[in-house]
Amino acid sequence: MSGVSLATGDSRLLTRPFVLCSLSNFLQGIAFCLFLHLPGFYSDLGASPVVIGWMFAAMSAVAIGIRPFLGTAMDRLGRRVPILFGNGLNVVVIGLYLTVDHMGPWALIVRVLHGISGATLFTVLFTYAADWVPPQRLTEGLAIFGVSGMAPMSIGGILGDRILADGSYSTLFLWAWVFAVMALLTALPLHDAPRRPPDPSKPRGFTAALTQRDLLPLWWIGGVFFAALTGIFIFLKTFIMAREVGSVGMYFSGYTAVAVVMRLFLGWLPDRVGPVRVLAPALLVFAAGFLVLAVARSAGMVLLAGVLGGIGHAYTFPILFGMVVKRASEQQRGSAMAIFTGLADLGAVVGGPLFGGLLEQTSYEFLYAAVAATVGLGLLIFLPWNARLMAAPGTGSG
Template identity: 30%
Template sequence: MSAPAGKSAIPRRALVGIFGGLFCGYVGLTAAIPVLPGFVRESYGATDFAVGLVVMATALTALLVRPVSGHLADRYGHRLIMQTGALIVAAGGALYFLPLGLTGLVALRLLLGVGEASLFTAGAVWTVSLAPHNRRGQLIGLYGVSMWGGISVGTFLGATLLPFGYGAVWGFSVAAALAGLVLISVAPVLPRAGQPSGGHGLLVRPALLPGAALALASAGYAGLAAFVVLHLQTRGIDSGVVVLSGFSAVYGGTRLLIGHLPDRLGPRRVVTWSGLGEAAGLLIIALAPNLPVALVGSLIMGVGFSLLHPSLALMVMDRTDGAQQGAAIGAYTSFWDLGLSIWGPLIGAVAAGLGYPAVFVAGAACAAAAVAVALCVRQPDAQSATVS
């Protein structure tokens, strides 16, 4: 599965198809997000609980299906599973046109979670399989930038198209996903060294500790996304959304400018710095007396949080046999969904019981705990480190 030994050139044509396919797939997937709450209320008179269930249902199946998708990508090929994910996303956009009822709409969103998991996980391990050994962390980071870019563009364009009717949004979702399918389909598949066995399990042991660290680190992001605006408003600080925007900008910029650091310095060292950076940024936000200080905190947090995921993913790759890397990546990324599912309600309880600053202090504590967990990951020996 790995690139030939000693290969240092990046297969740009293949990566354009993979990254572009992921970007377009997420544009199609997320275009519906900003319009679904209104659609559910207008069409079915749904409660707040039902609205939340419809919007978040994809996370449930994505959490469960990611390891399966990675296992299937190992066995049947990355492109096939990624194509399947794009097709499911396109089909889901078309099914929005049907009068499904509220139960049917929830079922559709669950199906889209399968598509999202297949699209992302197969593309992630495909990227790793093509990357030169000394560029894997950087390319994993850039792959994530493609995903977040698709989410940002998709939600923006979905809201922009709403004045033309829900049908325009559904149609755009189909078209974007099909464009992603085309890009994936034209990406060249390089010969693999031997036929992978697909491994013997879905929850690969090397993914457990890095995945747990990722789940802990997600607490800070959950708190920032949910409560930073309200936290600053209680201190008479308007324009709290600037803090979120600053975090997003530096998150992507960090991966573009210094995304090579996990490869160059080693994932353990970068995880340590990144986790402590996330914690420091969160504590600054918790204590911020004004907007500039809160913005500085979000920038520091963004730099740290940006490099956590690729560094932890490198730990997984360094300790996983090539035949199981798809299942390992799938299991590892499932911890992100799990973390958000857990921290969403828990952070809300912290805010209700202890106040908004406690949300960011708790997130900082979780980021520090993530570092401690990551440092418990055993480093591979020299021989196993070359297996990728």
């Protein structure tokens, strides 16, 4: 681990760099989560569920493509340069949504550029936070930092509902632009944590991190988790429109409220009892949220689905992120983080068209039941695979 907290033996979480990074992540997160309503905008422009899925997949495909370069840049240049680049691009791109008035090449270009800025910020801000978290409180620290990314889901959903009730999608995009500008201003004081000189005897780089044996099961289950999330982020808006129950804001209020509470007050649990012991039940509860959504016929059931999803997400993301940080060497942490966060985009590339096509041929009931089954199957594959690797000589317990 790197950073002042390691160099001084300081076990504090709320250092100035950590707090500023959290604030910047919170502000850009609101800007990003206002786009939870983007499928409705595309639908109003005449896009089908498959086209909407492909728009999100195209964004994610480009985001995946830049991950090797982003990981290398973080390892060689530090975190500050990519942070400023990502925030600056985000401000420009969000403004470009105001120029989209029909589905066509320009709409696709804007979405692709948004994928680049989003991928950069998602990757580098979490990596920056990990640099400043004390190693003995790693999962707890990442869980608390994750609150700055979870809370915007609720705020973006509710604020978006309010904006669209009285205004238009142009107003929504203007609000997102304002939050993006504030995120950029907040990121300006950030500076890199101290780093150890690289060990020339250890493999480094994107390929080394991608093929590292004890990271492979984490890439697998992370991919499953993020693919499942596309069922929420891409299709929840149209689900609400079709069922006419609840709202996006209601779902994410339940989702984020319980996740924030659990991370703030029970974020220490994985570090105490072991990450995998918490990960398995967390993923099962996460899957249960999709099953409730599949049969939801009332606002209360939509809220319950959000609560279950939030419980699962509250632990799953920081546990997997922390396990990646522990297993990756410090000199290739940037590349490992780029791969892990890239799984979110890979999940959209696979899940967007796949689930969109499944929805067109079946129903929302079948779609969300299939997502739940995917999570369960993914966990069944992960547990024995990870256990075998951790039992092998020369591997750790993370």
